[in-house]
Amino acid sequence: MNNPIIEREFVGLLRTRRALIVQLSLAAVFALIVLLRWPTDARVELSGAQARQVFHLFGYAMLATLILLVPVFPSTAIVREKNKGTLALLLNSPLGPAAIYFGKLLGLLGFVCLLLVLSFPAAVACYAMGGISLLEDIGSLYAMLALVSLQYATLGLWISSYAKSTDSALRVTYGVALAISVITVVPHLFFQGQEGNLADYAEMMRCVSPFPALMEVMGHSDLSSQGLITAGGVAARFTAIAIVSIFFFIIATISRLDHSIFDRPKDSGQVTDERGAGQRTVRRVVFLVDPQRRKQGIGPLTNPVMIKEFRTRRFGRSHWMLRLVAFCALTSLGLTYVTVTGTMAWGIDTIGGIMVILQSALIVLLTPSLAAGLISAERESGGWQLLQATPLTAGTIVRGKLMSVCWTVLLLLCATLPGYLVIVYIQPAMTHQILQVLACLLWTAAFAILLSASVSSLFDKTAPATTTSYAIIIGLCIGTLLFWLGRGNPFGRPTVEAALLLNPVAAALNVIEAPGFAEYELVPGNWWFMGCVSAICIAVLFARTWQLTRPR
Amino acid sequence: MSGDDSVIVINNLTKKYGNFTALDDLSLTVDRGHILGFIGPNGAGKTTTIRILVGLARPTEGTASIAGADCVKDARKIKRLVGYMPDRFGSYDNMRVREYLDFFGAAFGIKRADRKKRIEVVLDITGSTYMQDRYVETLSHGMQQRLGIARTLLHDPDVLILDEPANGLDPEARVEMRDILLRLADSGKTLIVTSHILPELSRICNRVAIITNGKLRAFGTLSDIMQKLSRQRTIEVQLASPEGVESASKTIHGFVEADANVTASQAESTVRFRSSKSEEELGELLKQLVTAGIAVTQFRELQTDLEEAFLTVTREDRESQKAKTESQQPVATGPENSSAGGMS
Numbered sequence: 001m002n003n004p005i006i007e008r009e010f011v012g013l014l015r016t017r018r019a020l021i022v023q024l025s026l027a028a029v030f031a032l033i034v035l036l037r038w039p040t041d042a043r044v045e046l047s048g049a050q051a052r053q054v055f056h057l058f059g060y061a062m063l064a065t066l067i068l069l070v071p072v073f074p075s076t077a078i079v080r081e082k083n084k085g086t087l088a089l090l091l092n093s094p095l096g097p098a099a100i101y102f103g104k105l106l107g108l109l110g111f112v113c114l115l116l117v118l119s120f121p122a123a124v125a126c127y128a129m130g131g132i133s134l135l136e137d138i139g140s141l142y143a144m145l146a147l148v149s150l151q152y153a154t155l156g157l158w159i160s161s162y163a164k165s166t167d168s169a170l171r172v173t174y175g176v177a178l179a180i181s182v183i184t185v186v187p188h189l190f191f192q193g194q195e196g197n198l199a200d201y202a203e204m205m206r207c208v209s210p211f212p213a214l215m216e217v218m219g220h221s222d223l224s225s226q227g228l229i230t231a232g233g234v235a236a237r238f239t240a241i242a243i244v245s246i247f248f249f250i251i252a253t254i255s256r257l258d259h260s261i262f263d264r265p266k267d268s269g270q271v272t273d274e275r276g277a278g279q280r281t282v283r284r285v286v287f288l289v290d291p292q293r294r295k296q297g298i299g300p301l302t303n304p305v306m307i308k309e310f311r312t313r314r315f316g317r318s319h320w321m322l323r324l325v326a327f328c329a330l331t332s333l334g335l336t337y338v339t340v341t342g343t344m345a346w347g348i349d350t351i352g353g354i355m356v357i358l359q360s361a362l363i364v365l366l367t368p369s370l371a372a373g374l375i376s377a378e379r380e381s382g383g384w385q386l387l388q389a390t391p392l393t394a395g396t397i398v399r400g401k402l403m404s405v406c407w408t409v410l411l412l413l414c415a416t417l418p419g420y421l422v423i424v425y426i427q428p429a430m431t432h433q434i435l436q437v438l439a440c441l442l443w444t445a446a447f448a449i450l451l452s453a454s455v456s457s458l459f460d461k462t463a464p465a466t467t468t469s470y471a472i473i474i475g476l477c478i479g480t481l482l483f484w485l486g487r488g489n490p491f492g493r494p495t496v497e498a499a500l501l502l503n504p505v506a507a508a509l510n511v512i513e514a515p516g517f518a519e520y521e522l523v524p525g526n527w528w529f530m531g532c533v534s535a536i537c538i539a540v541l542f543a544r545t546w547q548l549t550r551p552r
Numbered sequence: 553m554s555g556d557d558s559v560i561v562i563n564n565l566t567k568k569y570g571n572f573t574a575l576d577d578l579s580l581t582v583d584r585g586h587i588l589g590f591i592g593p594n595g596a597g598k599t600t601t602i603r604i605l606v607g608l609a610r611p612t613e614g615t616a617s618i619a620g621a622d623c624v625k626d627a628r629k630i631k632r633l634v635g636y637m638p639d640r641f642g643s644y645d646n647m648r649v650r651e652y653l654d655f656f657g658a659a660f661g662i663k664r665a666d667r668k669k670r671i672e673v674v675l676d677i678t679g680s681t682y683m684q685d686r687y688v689e690t691l692s693h694g695m696q697q698r699l700g701i702a703r704t705l706l707h708d709p710d711v712l713i714l715d716e717p718a719n720g721l722d723p724e725a726r727v728e729m730r731d732i733l734l735r736l737a738d739s740g741k742t743l744i745v746t747s748h749i750l751p752e753l754s755r756i757c758n759r760v761a762i763i764t765n766g767k768l769r770a771f772g773t774l775s776d777i778m779q780k781l782s783r784q785r786t787i788e789v790q791l792a793s794p795e796g797v798e799s800a801s802k803t804i805h806g807f808v809e810a811d812a813n814v815t816a817s818q819a820e821s822t823v824r825f826r827s828s829k830s831e832e833e834l835g836e837l838l839k840q841l842v843t844a845g846i847a848v849t850q851f852r853e854l855q856t857d858l859e860e861a862f863l864t865v866t867r868e869d870r871e872s873q874k875a876k877t878e879s880q881q882p883v884a885t886g887p888e889n890s891s892a893g894g895m896s
Contacts, residue, residue, distance in 0.1 A: 165645075269648060269686035294685070297654050297664040304658035311651055312644040382642035386703075388608055389636045390659040391628055551603075551610040551627065 003099055005090070009107025013073060018464065019111065022069060026115055029061065030122035051129035052219075058122055059141050059218050060482050063148065063210060067181050068474060070112055070149050072467050074156030075173035077104050078253075079163040082261060097257035101250070105153060112149045116142065140217045144235070148210045151242045152177060154249035161256040167377065167462035171369040174470050178365060182478065184208045186357060206234070213238035287319045305392065305400025306407075313370070313404075321408065325415040331358065332419030352430075353514030355419050356437060360505040362412060363445050364477050368469035370408060371452035373462040374401040375545060380461050384548065394546040402453060402541075409445045413438075433511060436523060440508035443530040447504060448473055450537035457544035477505045484516070493520075501525045557583045559711060559742045560605070565614035567600050567766075574600045576766040577614070582759060584710075587733065587743040589757035589858075591750060593866055597766040598746045599639070602713050605744070606636040618711050632660070635704030639715040641696045643688045649675075649699055650684045653706060660707040667706075674702040678732055694725035701732060712736060713744045718752055730756055754858035762862060764869040770861070777861050784826045784864075786854040787834065791821045792847035800846045807837045824854070 013019050081087035090100050123138050132138065156173050163169030187202035206212050213235040272283055272292045283290045298307045332355060378384040387397060420434050452469040459465035483491050483499035484506065491499075497520045500506040507526035509517040560582040567575040575597045582588045592598050603609035605616055607627040616623040618633050644652065650671060657667040675681040678698045683691065691699065697717055704712055717733070718726050726749065733756055737743055747753045753760075760777055762770040770777045791800060800823050801816040807829075808814065814825040829837070838851050 269683075269690070271648075271685045274685075295648075295651055295654070297667050298658040300664060302658075304655055307658075308644065308647075308655045311655075312646050381644065382638065382640035383644060384642075385608065385638050385640070386642045386656070387659070389606055389631060389634075390656065391631045391661060392659050551608055551624070 003095075003103040003106070005095070005100060005103025006107045006110070009077070009104050010110040013107065013111045018072075018467075023114070023118060026065060026069075027118050029065070030058070030119050051126055051131040054129065055123075055126040055132050055137065055141075056218055057482070058119075058126055059214060060211075060485065062119055062141070062145055063214050064479060064482060066112070066115070066145060066149055067152065067177055067210070068471060069115065070152040071156045071173040071177045072170065073111065074104070074108050074153045075160050075163075075169045076166040076463055077108065077157060078160035078257075079169045080166050083165070088262065091257065091259070097254050100257055101157070101254045105157060105250075108153050108157075109150065112153065116145060116149075137218070141214075144210070144214055144217050147239060147242050151210075151246050151249075154246050154253070155180075158249040158253045161253050161261065165462075167373055167466050170463055170466045170470075174466075174474075175365050175369075178361075178474070178478075181209050181211060183361060185211060186354070188212075207237040208241055210238060210242075291319050303396060303400035303403060305387075305397050306404045307400075309374075309401055309404030321411060325411055328362070328412050328415035329418055332416040333422070336419045336422035350515070351419075352423060352434075352437065352512035353509060355416060356441070356505070356508045356512055356514065359413065359416055359441055360444060360477065360508065363409065363441070363448055364473055364505075366412070367405070367409060367445065367448035368452045368466060368473055370405045371449050372456050372466040372469040374405070374453050375457040375548070376459045376465040377456075377462045379548075388549055394542070394549040397549070398453075398542060398545045402449065405449050405453070409449060413441060413445060433513070436511040437508050439527070440504055440511055440523070443527055443534075444477075444504035444508070447530045447534050447537075450534045450541065454537040454541040454544070457541050457548070476502055480506065487516075497521065502529060504530055559584045560588075560616075560618050560744065562601070562605075562616045563614055565601065565604060565616055566612050567597075567604065567609065568612045574766050575604075575611070578763070578766070578768050579614075580761055580768060580771050582742055582744065584742055585737055585740050586758040587737050587745060587756050589753040589760045590744055590746045590763070591748075591753065591760065591858075591862055592763035596763045598763060599715060600766075601763070602636075602715055602744070602746070605630075606634050606713060607631065632707060633710050635707070635709040635712045637700045637704045637712070637714045637717060639719065641700055643696065645687075645689050647688050648685055649680065649688060649691070652688050652699070653703060656703050657706050662707060670706055670708070674705040677705060677735070678702040679728065693720045694722065694728075697721060697725070697729065698732070701729075705736075709741075711742045711744070715746050716748070717745060718747050718749050726752055750859045750862055751857070760858065760861075762865045764866055765873070767869075769865045769869060774858060774861075784828045786824060786826050786860070788850070788852055788854050789823045789825075789841070789848060790850035790852075791823070792849050794818045794821045796846040797821060797823060799844060800841055800848075803841055803844055803846070804837065807840065 078087065081090065091097075095103070123141075126132055127134060127138060155176060156169075159173045159176065160169045163172065184205045187198075188206040191199040191202040216235045270292070271294045272280055272290050273294045275283070283292070295311070298304050336351065375384075378387065420438070424431050424434055451472060452465075455469045455472070456462075456465045459468070480499040480503040483496050487493070487496045500510070500517075500520055500522055503522075504526060506517060506520075507522040510520050510522040558581040560580075562578055562580050565575055565578040566573070578597070578601060580588075590598050590601070600609060604611050605618065605623055607623055607630045610624060618630055621629040621633055623630055644655075647655070653671045653674065654667060657670060658664075662670060671684075672681075675684055678701050680695070680698045680702055683695055683699075686695075688696070688699065697719075701712075701714070701717065704714070714733075718729050721729060730752060733743060733745065737756075737758075745753065745757070754774055758773065760770070760772070760774050761768060762777070770780065772780075789800060789804070791797060797816050797818050801814060804814055804823055804825055808825055808827045812825055812827050814823065816823045827834075834851075838848065841848050841851075
């Protein structure tokens, strides 16, 4: 066990400011949860129902926190060492790949354990309220949380071994983590209670997510079960899948930790213009807009910063944009086709709900990754100094950068319009409703872009800017849904409505009258909130960029 | 201080960060077509001066102007007059060399047709045409430095300010860089170049400014500086065998100034010393050595180069700083003194 990496990783993490902030915030949040739900009556409820309510809330909050926090640290662990050159030094030492890997993993898990320990007082408070078994309830909860932490830590390290930069590692890890935990549950929400292959696949898919498993462990009914009885054994299946995936991630990452991680040839930079006529034609057909074609100069009426942003972004090149737009358009049309042909017994509200969730997930996943590095990446790479030395004004720089993200997001939103058009065609009475949904989605996009961009202007490194943006946006869009999950017990309608007012996705679902959201009044309250926050963000962004372009 | 042909004029430039003075009353001028070698140890204030000149930092006091444009008041004009290459390259991922130059050309407002021609020209000047389709992040350090110079030349500025352009280059790339800079000076550009590779710098600079702790210690042509610093000469005495080194060292110690630096090397059979003695006095020393039976094969003055000049200036600066610190230290008063005072 004499592995110097464990100590370095663990102590190194504890020395960072973000670790301190994470620990303090976590301790404060858990203390607050218990304080808010602690009984104030002189009479004590013997059934322990209130204790269980607090315990459930505590469990889901813990899981959500771990899913949000755990990927941050491992996802940058290997790629940072690789880029700084210290991984080469480690590989050149007598420590083998397994020792390096487990040193990192155990160091990171040490920190996760610390986070879990910080939650003990809150768990003990729940236990003290009565009605909760130490082994069955608290023990099972912590076992589940430990398994999830291990799974996400190994996933983060695996992605880190492939990433080229810390911020891309963070983006991919968050994307995969959210896909595993949230998106895998979505098909089941719509197929539950039905028979057939699709329903079976959906049933299997939800076992990948830790949420249904935790709900089962805590004795809750299934996620938005609508009174239907679903198949049990989700926790056992999740455990099996998690263990298999953990082994896969460990083996795959260790096998990456050798010379091959550095042994990559440099791109020779061959352009299509220098290829033969046949190859040029084939590439034109395959790509439509060939990314390897020699580019024309930037046009006279175009903002050069915007074009630079498109060109430097991995998925900013035209061929990727076309692929994304095509995918969105096909998915949207496919969903409406299913409704029109009556293949599934879904109503318009259900289809609308799916489309809103898919579009919102796209915005939430994509926007911080596009916008959180707008200013910070420039400062990190040294490009900001060069921009400062050009005659470009702060306004031109911000406009160019914002437009590069706005166009991308707008294009993706437009690609899903055909689906809504079909809905309006089937039920013309829904036109106003659909327009309101689109307004909600536009607010979501504007809010996500402006928030991420303003966060970006406050950091000089992209990784913390990306993490902060994701944490805020996911906290608002998914975190507030925890209150909705606890509607009825322990949260009353006013609390749930107040929480959902902050959530633009909930507002869109409310407008489309998706099951479970129709009974709240979220619009225009949510639009006012989004508008105010967006206005503050844009003011911060312009002021900060102006400040950064000034001589110091 | 400024002449009619001065392009860069710096007057009493001072920059303070709180209590720390990064630049202290710096004044210098650079004429058109000249190359100024701006040298100093790490943290001396070179980059601060450069950042003020290109409008990235504001001076606390004093003024700086380039081709008549004030570096603070005419910041936008300065950006068109100056091509600035920072010590960090500043690359963008997934961008080819030509696209990189196209972006900066557009940022400087060069029209598309002119930009295309201009890119060809700067690629040709820096010998980078062959790498125009390569991705910027895949370039070697030497290639990136060339591309950095190409970028600074895009808007055809009068003045080029290059922060450590030869840093990290191999000898061949360094020679190429030197040729590029000389060609640029020949074409009428005025250059300020900072570097730690002093032999390289001494080959290309018309003027040298040595700065330490924010103060300008020496400024002028290389020969002017050498002359000023040559009040003390370095003399090397080569002996026939190592046996005579010790006695030669003793004789020299007795002859030169008390604080003179005398270095003896048994391995090389040499004794080196710095002294301000005249030719006649040194002749007397040689006579004393020979009379003492020491077999002297050579007695010669070592040529002072830029490196030696730099080391002399920095050494003097360090010694004066040390003396200043010592004089500022309060006289120690031990507890026994206080108690003694109390008893009396």
